[in-house]
Structures are given as structure tokens and as C-alpha cells.
Amino acid sequence: MTVTAADIMNRTPVVVHPFDNVSKVAGVLAEHGISAAPVVDAAGKLLGMVSEQDLMRRLGAHEEDRRAWWLQMLAEGEDLAPDFVEYLKQEKRTAEDLMTRDVVSVVEDTAVAEIVDLLAQHHIKRVPVLKEGKVIGIVSRADIVRAVATGKLKG
Secondary structure, eight states, rough: OOHHHHHHHHHSSSOOTTTHHHHHHHHHHHHHTTTTEEEEEEOOBBEEEOOOOOOOHHHHHHHHHHHHHHHHHTTTTTTOHHHHHHHSSSOOOOOOHHHHBOOOETTTOOOOOHHHHHHHHTSSSSEEETTTTEEEEEEEHHHHHHHTTTSSSOO
């Protein structure tokens, strides 16, 4: 018998929504001890994935340097209003702004062996499981390891 995504997936995946701000996304990841989550619309349809790496990329020094350059260009030698500068520095980005849109996903009957290959090929840690475009579960590397440990999968 072939073990499938449905046999090992987490059926209550943690998700975020496109308009959740960066702080909320970071809080959800931290609270649940996960490194990424699917971004879904109100109906549960997959829109993308947002990860710690996506958050870190946006918080790096390069982003601050680029913002400083734009502020300097806007000022053209003049002082900008302090309120305007503070507004520009505020974190207004959302999950939709940060997410990866080209998401590798699977369906319930995808063989776990195929999922393992997808994870390795795409250098990812998890795949959402979809049914009619909606997220119904997620399979992570930890789920696969757990399946090996409990004997569901032969190592």
C-alpha cells in the first residue's frame, strides 16, 4: 500500500491571510513554532506561502539603505517633515507583499515518496495539500520523519 499525503498530513494547518501585517505573521509563526505558513483567502484558497526567510529578507540592512536612498531623493536637499519620514518608516507590509506566489503543492493522493522528491528538488520544508484549490492540510519534513518513526513509512 502506498502512503499518501492524506495519511500523514496535518489536517489543521496554521494559515495567515493576505492582509495580515508583518508583525502578525511573525507572531503566528513564533506562537506555533513553525517557519512558514500558507497564505489563504477567506474561502481557504491558497494564494502563496510566507516564511521566516521572507520576513528576514525584508528586515535586512539592504531594505533600510534603499529606504534612506528614496528619502534622500524625495527631499532634494530640503528637510522632510518629521511626520512624513516617520510614516514612511512604519511597517505597512502584509503577508501578500512578502509571500511567495509560485507555491509547490500536492493533493491528498500524492505519494509520500513523491513529496520527499518535491521537497528535495525545490529546497523546501513543507507543501500545502489542496482540494479544489483550498488548503486542507500540510505535509512537512517533520510529518515524514514522524511517519518513519511510527512505522507508517519504511525508512
